[in-house]
Amino acid sequence: MSKTYLVTGANRGLGLEFARQLSARGDRVLATARDPDSATELKPYAERIDALDVTDATSVEALGEALASETIDVLINNGGVFPGQHKVEEMDFDALADAFAVNSIGPMRVVKALLGSVRRSGPGAIPGVGRIVNISTQMGSIARADGGAYAYRSSKAALNMLTKLLGQELRDEGIICVALHPGWVKTRMGGEKAPLTPEESIAGMLRVIDGLRPEQTGAFLDYKGETLPW
Numbered sequence: 001m002s003k004t005y006l007v008t009g010a011n012r013g014l015g016l017e018f019a020r021q022l023s024a025r026g027d028r029v030l031a032t033a034r035d036p037d038s039a040t041e042l043k044p045y046a047e048r049i050d051a052l053d054v055t056d057a058t059s060v061e062a063l064g065e066a067l068a069s070e071t072i073d074v075l076i077n078n079g080g081v082f083p084g085q086h087k088v089e090e091m092d093f094d095a096l097a098d099a100f101a102v103n104s105i106g107p108m109r110v111v112k113a114l115l116g117s118v119r120r121s122g123p124g125a126i127p128g129v130g131r132i133v134n135i136s137t138q139m140g141s142i143a144r145a146d147g148g149a150y151a152y153r154s155s156k157a158a159l160n161m162l163t164k165l166l167g168q169e170l171r172d173e174g175i176i177c178v179a180l181h182p183g184w185v186k187t188r189m190g191g192e193k194a195p196l197t198p199e200e201s202i203a204g205m206l207r208v209i210d211g212l213r214p215e216q217t218g219a220f221l222d223y224k225g226e227t228l229p230w
């Protein structure tokens, strides 16, 4: 049965490929982009494209209102930024704050605004419904932190914590929340040296999302379904 997916930052990169593969398999895509008018590649794959900047409370609230009567089976918090900050003496605190605003606080704003629509999907015990997927990264693993990228790593570690807590809070409602690492993928963020194509990463992540079980809520998984260390 066709399901409804909300994908943030769907105008390019992994978000665009989520939209493409979901629409190709007959699912309904509600997409967001900071500038919907320029999201030309996305248009064929999305039923609607709403404007969303996850750092802007008014923008997130407007999305919540626009989608208030929708049912969202799977909410994919995909939009993110990678500020390259590798030395403490080079720290740009505005960029550090922006990383937290986009990568950690933004997804929580979106969850809060759209939770009513996700709840309408029904309990996660029924395969395919009631899921919140926060696109994280293995670079947010504290166990694997081997230096550099302060802003990106710390903001995604915060996202992991928020995901774990959401999983606990929403567990009894049957909503499954996970943090998902896409692998290192050729996108504007991942760069040309990345070993994975968006097609491979998204195919893997969709397999993982489709197969999520209620007991996995709060987990930190990669695109192959392997559990990552916090």
Ligand SMILES: NC(=O)c1ccc[n+]([C@@H]2O[C@H](COP(=O)([O-])OP(=O)(O)OC[C@H]3O[C@@H](n4cnc5c(N)ncnc54)[C@H](OP(=O)(O)O)[C@@H]3O)[C@@H](O)[C@H]2O)c1
Residues within 6 Å of the ligand: 008, 009, 010, 011, 012, 013, 014, 015, 033, 034, 035, 052, 053, 054, 055, 077, 078, 079, 080, 081, 102, 106, 135, 136, 137, 138, 181, 182, 183, 184, 185, 186, 187, 188, 189, 190, 191, 194
């Ligand atoms: N590629 C990788 O190797 C890799 C690895 C691990 C994790 N990830 C994660 O995967 C997700 C997608 O990354 P990607 O590789 O597809 O990167 P990308 O090509 O740089 O795309 C990033 C997307 O996020 C959107 N975005 C940025 N700031 C936003 C904001 N304030 N509000 C809403 N959307 C915003 C961008 O919109 P604009 O076009 O308007 O800027 C764009 O659609 C990110 O969360 C990233 O951290 C990627």
